[in-house]
Amino acid sequence: xxxxxxxxxxxxxxxxxxxxxxxxxxxxxxxxxxxxxxxxxxxxxxxxxxxxxxxxxxxxxxxxxxxxxxxxxxxxxxxxxxxxxxxxxxxxxxxxxxxxxxxxxxxxxxxxxxxxxxxxxxxxxxxxxxxxxxxxxxxxxxxxxxxxxxxxxxxxxxxxxxxxxxxxxxxxxxxxxxxxxxxxxxxxxxxxxxxxxxxxxxxxxxxxxxxxxxxxxxxxxxxxxxxxxxxxxxxxxxxxxxxxxxxxxxxxxxxxxxxxxxxxxxxxxxxxxxxxxxxxxxxxxxxxxxxxxxxxxxxxxxxxxxxxxxxxxxxxxxxxxxxxxxxxxxxxx
Amino acid sequence: xxxxxxxxxxxxxxxxxxxxxxxxxxxxxxxxxxxxxxxxxxxxxxxxxxxxxxxxxxxxxxxxxxxxxxxxxxxxxxxxxxxxxxxxxxxxxxxxxxxxxxxxxxxxxxxxxxxxxxxxxxxxxxxxxxxxxxxxxxxxxxxxxxxxxxxxxxxxxxxxxxxxxxxxxxxxxxxxxxxxxxxxxxxxxxxxxxxxxxxxxxxxxxxxxxxxxxxxxxxxxxxxxxxxxxxxxxxxx
Amino acid sequence: xxxxxxxxxxxxxxxxxxxxxxxxxxxxxxxxxxxxxxxxxxxxxxxxxxxxxxxxxxxxxxxxxxxxxxxxxxxxxxxxxxxxxxxxxxxxxxxxxxxxxxxxxxxxxxxxxxxxxxxxxxxxxxxxxxxxxxxxxxxxxxxxxxxxxxxxxxxxxxxxxxxxxxxxxxxxxxxxxxxxxxxxxxxxxxxxxxxxxxxxxxxxxxxxxxxxxxxxxxxxxxxxxxxxxxxxxxxxxxxxxxxxxxxxxxxxxxxxxxxxxxxxxxxxxxxxxxxxxxxxxxxxxxxxxxxxx
Numbered sequence: 009x010x011x012x013x014x015x016x017x018x019x020x021x022x023x024x025x026x027x028x029x030x031x032x033x034x035x036x037x038x039x040x041x042x043x044x045x046x047x048x049x050x051x052x053x054x055x056x057x058x059x060x061x062x063x064x065x066x067x068x069x070x071x072x073x074x075x076x077x078x079x080x081x082x083x084x085x086x087x088x089x090x091x092x093x094x095x096x097x098x099x100x101x102x103x104x105x106x107x108x109x110x111x112x113x114x115x116x117x118x119x120x121x122x123x124x125x126x127x128x129x130x131x132x133x134x135x136x137x138x139x140x141x142x143x144x145x146x147x148x149x150x151x152x153x154x155x156x157x158x159x160x161x162x163x164x165x166x167x168x169x170x171x172x173x174x175x176x177x178x179x180x181x182x183x184x185x186x187x188x189x190x191x192x193x194x195x196x197x198x199x200x201x202x203x204x205x206x207x208x209x210x211x212x213x214x215x216x217x218x219x220x221x222x223x224x225x226x227x228x229x230x231x232x233x234x235x236x237x238x239x240x241x242x243x244x245x246x247x248x249x250x251x252x253x254x255x256x257x258x259x260x261x262x263x264x265x266x267x268x269x270x271x272x273x274x275x276x277x278x279x280x281x282x283x284x285x286x287x288x289x290x291x292x293x294x295x296x297x298x299x300x301x302x303x304x305x306x307x308x309x310x311x312x313x314x315x316x317x318x319x320x321x322x323x324x325x326x327x328x329x330x331x332x333x334x335x336x337x338x339x340x341x
Numbered sequence: 342x343x344x345x346x347x348x349x350x351x352x353x354x355x356x357x358x359x360x361x362x363x364x365x366x367x368x369x370x371x372x373x374x375x376x377x378x379x380x381x382x383x384x385x386x387x388x389x390x391x392x393x394x395x396x397x398x399x400x401x402x403x404x405x406x407x408x409x410x411x412x413x414x415x416x417x418x419x420x421x422x423x424x425x426x427x428x429x430x431x432x433x434x435x436x437x438x439x440x441x442x443x444x445x446x447x448x449x450x451x452x453x454x455x456x457x458x459x460x461x462x463x464x465x466x467x468x469x470x471x472x473x474x475x476x477x478x479x480x481x482x483x484x485x486x487x488x489x490x491x492x493x494x495x496x497x498x499x500x501x502x503x504x505x506x507x508x509x510x511x512x513x514x515x516x517x518x519x520x521x522x523x524x525x526x527x528x529x530x531x532x533x534x535x536x537x538x539x540x541x542x543x544x545x546x547x548x549x550x551x552x553x554x555x556x557x558x559x560x561x562x563x564x565x566x567x568x569x570x571x572x573x574x575x576x577x578x
Numbered sequence: 579x580x581x582x583x584x585x586x587x588x589x590x591x592x593x594x595x596x597x598x599x600x601x602x603x604x605x606x607x608x609x610x611x612x613x614x615x616x617x618x619x620x621x622x623x624x625x626x627x628x629x630x631x632x633x634x635x636x637x638x639x640x641x642x643x644x645x646x647x648x649x650x651x652x653x654x655x656x657x658x659x660x661x662x663x664x665x666x667x668x669x670x671x672x673x674x675x676x677x678x679x680x681x682x683x684x685x686x687x688x689x690x691x692x693x694x695x696x697x698x699x700x701x702x703x704x705x706x707x708x709x710x711x712x713x714x715x716x717x718x719x720x721x722x723x724x725x726x727x728x729x730x731x732x733x734x735x736x737x738x739x740x741x742x743x744x745x746x747x748x749x750x751x752x753x754x755x756x757x758x759x760x761x762x763x764x765x766x767x768x769x770x771x772x773x774x775x776x777x778x779x780x781x782x783x784x785x786x787x788x789x790x791x792x793x794x795x796x797x798x799x800x801x802x803x804x805x806x807x808x809x810x811x812x813x814x815x816x817x818x819x820x821x822x823x824x825x826x827x828x829x830x831x832x833x834x835x836x837x838x839x840x841x842x843x844x845x846x847x848x849x850x851x852x853x854x855x856x857x858x859x860x861x862x863x864x865x866x867x868x869x870x871x
Contacts, residue, residue, distance in 0.1 A: 295682065298682075
């Protein structure tokens with residue numbers, strides 16, 4: 009999609025998003041807040057896996073770190089929630105980078121295993137450090153109210169805060185991806201040996217990408233702590249990491265818009281599945297997953313891109329068509 | 342003795358790119374034909390087309406039976422053994438297991454044991470290295486193993502893709518000698534793709550020359566070898 | 579000393595279960611670069627089918643063999659029907675499909691058989707075995723025996739039969755295999771069938787210990803990952819050795835290290851994975867992947 013079309017679409021979506029609270033409220037509005045949060049988390053995972061080719065089956069861990077960082081700051085040190093969000097992001101940036109360095113030696117399956125193990129260990133680690141995390145019971149926080157007497161419900165205020173952060177994070181990511189840095193990331197993903205010979209410092213880029221990716225997902229976690237006003241270890245189990253992975257593949261790896269689409273999927277499709285079958289809702293969800301992968305193996309964004317190319321191509325003369333959705337290369341095929 | 346292979350207006354495609362533009366030729370049963378040409382002329386593609394490893398249009402008949410549209414596995418079972426570029430050795434299996442794979446699709450299982458013996462006689466080094474992992478063999482030995490493996494099928498037609506690639510001249514000469522022997526003994530037809538034109542012309546009785554996916558020259562190797570101008574302009578020596 | 583030997587035997591018994599499931603994972607990974615995340619759930623489902631058969635009055639070993647047969651066919655069908663459409667797509671696409679299968683099997687099992695735990699019979703006698711001063715559980719010994727028999731049969735199959743050789747060839751070099759007339763697609767399907775069979779064996783052996791419920795194989799699958807990582811994801815032998823080792827380590831750590839209660843036992847598996855990945859990612863028997871530039 010051209011830059012201009014993308015910007016126009018973004019403006020349309022943002023306007024619609026801003027107007028949303030006029031039409032929904034309460035739980036439904038909260039669901040959309042959660043969509044924004046997921047979108048940021050998925051953007052983080054997508055930076056690492058979609059654009060840089062490093063598989064992570066454990067991003068839930070960074071989500072948890074962000075959530076707990078924010079919660080602990082609010083609970084123990086009465087830090088205003090607004091400040092906890094960038095602070096959580098910073099903490100995750102460092103944690104992600106520290107994880108990214110040793111992870112440099114791991115590729116494909118092995119990196120997936122390492123991150124998977126990390127994700128599995130998170131609830132136990134959280135329960136272990138009871139003193140800080142409140143153990144199995146977690147931490148109860150208070151929901152922020154709209155400041156300066158603005159006539160907004162708690163849900164609406166949270167929604168706008170989240171939307172604001174989402175827009176900023178996405179603008180940053182979009183610029184990053186289209187810059188030299190973004191191209192370097194993708195070069196590493198597609199052929200890291202060639203990239204290195206072209207002067208891209210693989211080690212530095214890969215570990216920093218891990219950090220940035222963790223920061224994004226950590227910010228999402230922090231926002232979720234603020235929005236839900238409660239953190240507990242069992243909410244951050246391996247299932248969360250798997251959900252994020254599903255979101256990013258269904259939405260479309262290597263795509264900015266894919267993250268929004270993926271977030272909508274992971275938020276709403278489980279509910280639809282439950283509407284379809286009360287008895288075995290997850291079976292329906294599983295069927296959805298498989299069906300989506302058959303029809304759109306490169307994600308929704310990938311499928312849309314292919315449609316766009318086919319629609320645009322007849323008119324394009326002599327110029328190369330836009331590149332098809334980048335694939336995450338398989339480890340040793 | 343009829344034609345073992347008849348190819349008519351063969352077109353071959355890699356995705357959208359067309360690599361062969363209407364290649365036509367025929368081979369007599371029991372003959373040895375070599376396909377020559379520069380890199381990228383379409384020699385390997387021709388073999389791949391016969392083995393149905395690429396998308397094709399046109400007609401290919403093997404012993405008067407049309408085979409275009411059949412699957413690779415079916416074509417192999419009909420008696421066409423293809424030794425690919427790079428030999429395609431199963432490096433993690435032993436020499437013996439490589440040979441046993443060769444006879445997997447063999448129609449006449451009865452004489453398999455006899456063929457195995459013959460193959461080990463032709464290539465004694467394989468008997469010596471029978472239990473070794475194929476990956477530990479030298480290039481020349483792997484080439485011998487690849488040919489032996491192909492022979493275990495009991496094929497009527499042997500497709501060879503650049504057997505001399507990367508091998509020392511003495512080794513190549515030995516392999517070609519054995520190919521002639523096999524051809525004389527069991528009347529296996531051989532379609533040989535080669536860059537080493539002089540060696541190929543010594544072995545083959547018929548030649549055709551490919552240039553960017555088209556046949557530009559065809560004839561007996563005798564005639565081509567003797568025609569100085571053709572030799573110089575097309576074969577460079 | 580007696581306790582040590584007992585714990586080692588016990589560890590070998592559970593290790594056999596891990597080895598079976600790890601072998602299933604590695605068989606599929608080796609041939610296709612895909613980790614079948616649904617392997618454990620497929621095993622659980624097969625075990626439930628066995629339960630239904632036993633409930634209907636079938637004798638144990640009859641149900642055992644019937645279950646293995648059904649699991650085999652199921653594995654083949656799943657590969658041909660569900661996996662084949664995405665065979666050549668990006669790896670993560672295939673991963674999502676296996677996750678979908680995981681969720682479907684788990685959910686359907688809960689729906690058909692409810693989430694109530696069901697006791698599952700063991701074919702082995704209750705009385706423990708005595709050898710000198712050491713006491714062995716009969717089920718433990720039986721498990722080890724069953725696992726070993728299955729492994730020997732598999733080894734013989736791969737080593738000495740043409741079909742086994744063809745499967746090995748197809749896994750290693752699909753292109754050359756096609757040129758040898760081997761139908762690579764069907765070899766993959768057979769691989770899935772065998773993997774499902776071994777998964778079912780793991781399920782049938784563990785059900786009497788853990789009692790049958792839809793989430794029974796979750797923890798086992800993690801141990802199987804640890805086993806495959808330790809032994810090497812590219813080596814079936816490694817998966818088996820890894821399984822037995824993980825079983826022994828798990829038991830010994832549980833016995834001798836006091837603060838590792840049952841909650842933290844899983845952490846042992848995870849720690850093993852991390853340590854192996856830090857030291858030698860390709861595992862004990864795996865080969866480091868050398869890529870041609």
